[in-house]
Amino acid sequence: MNLDQKAEKPHVSSSRRRQPGMRVLVMTAVSAERDAVLRGLHSDTRVDVLVAGVGPVAAAVNTAKVLATAEYSLVVSAGIGGGFPGRAEVGSLVVANEIVAADLGVETPEGFCSLDELGFGSTRVQVDASLVDRVTGALLAAKLPVNTGPVLTVSTVTGTATSATELAARVPGATAEAMEGYGVALAAHDCGLPVLEIRAISNMVGPRDRAAWRIKEALDVLEAASSVLSEVLL
Numbered sequence: 001m002n003l004d005q006k007a008e009k010p011h012v013s014s015s016r017r018r019q020p021g022m023r024v025l026v027m028t029a030v031s032a033e034r035d036a037v038l039r040g041l042h043s044d045t046r047v048d049v050l051v052a053g054v055g056p057v058a059a060a061v062n063t064a065k066v067l068a069t070a071e072y073s074l075v076v077s078a079g080i081g082g083g084f085p086g087r088a089e090v091g092s093l094v095v096a097n098e099i100v101a102a103d104l105g106v107e108t109p110e111g112f113c114s115l116d117e118l119g120f121g122s123t124r125v126q127v128d129a130s131l132v133d134r135v136t137g138a139l140l141a142a143k144l145p146v147n148t149g150p151v152l153t154v155s156t157v158t159g160t161a162t163s164a165t166e167l168a169a170r171v172p173g174a175t176a177e178a179m180e181g182y183g184v185a186l187a188a189h190d191c192g193l194p195v196l197e198i199r200a201i202s203n204m205v206g207p208r209d210r211a212a213w214r215i216k217e218a219l220d221v222l223e224a225a226s227s228v229l230s231e232v233l234l
């Protein structure tokens with residue numbers, strides 16, 4: 001997967017602007033993820049799938065740009081991600097019940113202190129429970145392996161067992177890790193829109209082992225998940 005890509009310039013046609021109805025915006029980090037989602041959606045024109053770039057800042061900026069030019073009823077952050085051991089296996093799916101900016105805070109001699117604890121706002125976006133149940137139910141009905149739990153957004157991919165253990169302790173139930181969810185969620189939240197995050201697990205969170213990443217397998221699962229999404233979301 002080529003990760004060295006610029007975000008797409010969001011283009012929203014005038015006909016799209018005239019159709020407020022039920023439209024879903026899916027933001028991915030890279031084009032390989034976008035293409036997997038598009039293949040699964042079978043050209044459902046009620047869903048726009050755009051590349052935002054890698055990381056929470058690119059995700060937030062580019063999602064906000066799209067939301068400023070078109071109307072949507074739901075925003076989805078979708079892509080591959082890392083699974084926490086014992087919570088999500090490679091080749092499975094994770095639907096976030098909470099999207100957590102897990103490294104947004106300060107380090108102190110006593111350990112990490114989040115923005116929430118500092119009183120500077122929230123690092124967590126809750127996902128509507130009925131939406132999570134609906135999507136999870138549909139994925140299970142399609143015989144896809146799926147777990148729900150907090151999905152962490154980090155600016156640096158976790159690369160050691162120590163960091164993985166620390167993150168899992170910081171966010172009880174942490175199920176997956178990726179780099180864009182919180183950015184997409186904040187942009188959606190700012191527009192009063194519900195958000196969903198779906199990750200197809202390509203690797204385990206822990207010691208960096210590039211050779212063990214199963215990106216193709218994860219993209220295939222992301223495609224399969226996308227094929228049931230429009231039925232349940234629209």
Ligand SMILES: O=C(O)c1cccc(C(=O)CC[C@H]2O[C@@H](n3cnc4c(=O)[nH]cnc43)[C@H](O)[C@@H]2O)c1
Pocket residue numbers: 003029030054055079080081082083154156157158177178179180202203204205208210213
């Ligand atoms: O370390 C490498 O050599 C390497 C090779 C391929 C891709 C990467 C990435 O950093 C991909 C980041 C990209 O994918 C998502 N992602 C996938 N797994 C994880 C993870 O365990 N932790 C955080 N992000 C992950 C992420 O959302 C980015 O879009 C590295």
